[in-house]
Amino acid sequence: xxxxxxxxxxxxxxxxxxxxxxxxxxxHGDDETxxxxxxxxxxxxxxxxxxxxxxxxxxxxxxRRIMAVLFGVDSERHMGDKxxxxxxxxxxxxxxxxxxxxxxxxxxxRGKAGIAEAIDLMDNHGIHGFKFHPSVQGFAPDDPVAYxxxxxxxxxxxxxxxxxxxxxxGRTSPGGGGVRLKYSNPMYYDDIAVDLPDLKIxxxxxxxxxxxxALAVARHKQNVYIDLSGWSPKYFDPKLVQHxxxxxxxKVLFGSDFPLLTPDRWLTDFAEAPFKDxxxxxxxxxxxxxxxxxx
Numbered sequence: 001x002x003x004x005x006x007x008x009x010x011x012x013x014x015x016x017x018x019x020x021x022x023x024x025x026x027x028h029g030d031d032e033t034x035x036x037x038x039x040x041x042x043x044x045x046x047x048x049x050x051x052x053x054x055x056x057x058x059x060x061x062x063x064r065r066i067m068a069v070l071f072g073v074d075s076e077r078h079m080g081d082k083x084x085x086x087x088x089x090x091x092x093x094x095x096x097x098x099x100x101x102x103x104x105x106x107x108x109x110r111g112k113a114g115i116a117e118a119i120d121l122m123d124n125h126g127i128h129g130f131k132f133h134p135s136v137q138g139f140a141p142d143d144p145v146a147y148x149x150x151x152x153x154x155x156x157x158x159x160x161x162x163x164x165x166x167x168x169x170g171r172t173s174p175g176g177g178g179v180r181l182k183y184s185n186p187m188y189y190d191d192i193a194v195d196l197p198d199l200k201i202x203x204x205x206x207x208x209x210x211x212x213x214a215l216a217v218a219r220h221k222q223n224v225y226i227d228l229s230g231w232s233p234k235y236f237d238p239k240l241v242q243h244x245x246x247x248x249x250x251k252v253l254f255g256s257d258f259p260l261l262t263p264d265r266w267l268t269d270f271a272e273a274p275f276k277d278x279x280x281x282x283x284x285x286x287x288x289x290x291x292x293x294x295x
Contacts, residue, residue, distance in 0.1 A: 077107050201223055
């Protein structure tokens with residue numbers, strides 16, 4: 001298959017639910033804060049893809065027969081990073097709808113304007129869900145202001161993907177650059193899952209140092225899933241693998257953390273990890289098809 005051939009769902013070998021749009025395909029202006037962050041990420045992850053744009057990302061995934069949930073992160077207020085516009089992600093997904101499942105990112109503190117943008121994105125631009133990184137966006141996940149945004153997402157049956165666990169962002173700055181790790185504790189989402197039972201929630205990443213909490217919430221709450229992004233499978237906690245092989249096998253999703261951790265490396269290490277053969281297709285593709293109503 002060449003990169004110009006469009007994918008059918010049956011051709012797709014995996015669905016990556018965690019791919020970052022770090023660079024606009026249209027706006028190549030300077031972003032001093034964002035560039036410094038990306039330089040640190042490139043060094044830490046040893047990746048040469050840190051400057052890939054959305055068009056290049058589509059080609060990357062199509063050539064590997066993988067679909068990707070694509071999003072930026074709206075951390076302008078708290079971190080000063082310039083975001084890739086949500087409408088650009090939506091536009092790219094229309095052009096590459098065989099590859100991209102578009103997500104948006106909106107800081108809840110954008111208030112009424114943010115809610116209006118979220119509604120428009122879902123109702124008119126095909127957005128399937130939203131990425132939140134409370135530690136980097138600088139808000140407590142249970143803040144009533146954030147709930148107003150969650151509610152419109154839940155009303156439309158869309159998905160909210162939340163960063164959980166430690167983050168490397170801010171690690172080289174005094175005070176962690178203002179990044180509060182406590183906002184990434186997965187126990188916040190136990191309350192949110194109770195309060196908003198129609199909200200589909202993904203807990204992103206193995207949730208170090210709160211892995212047990214994440215497993216407990218996903219096991220207990222029907223509307224909570226876990227993605228496995230940001231870590232090579234060779235480093236997964238044995239308890240995470242045990243649960244993925246049994247109690248929550250229908251609620252675990254493949255995610256890479258592209259372009260930091262690539263699908264190539266993740267999938268290579270996943271092939272060597274002790275997952276059951278019957279569970280592998282669930283993690284790689286089938287659970288995501290069901291969650292996103294793709295079939």
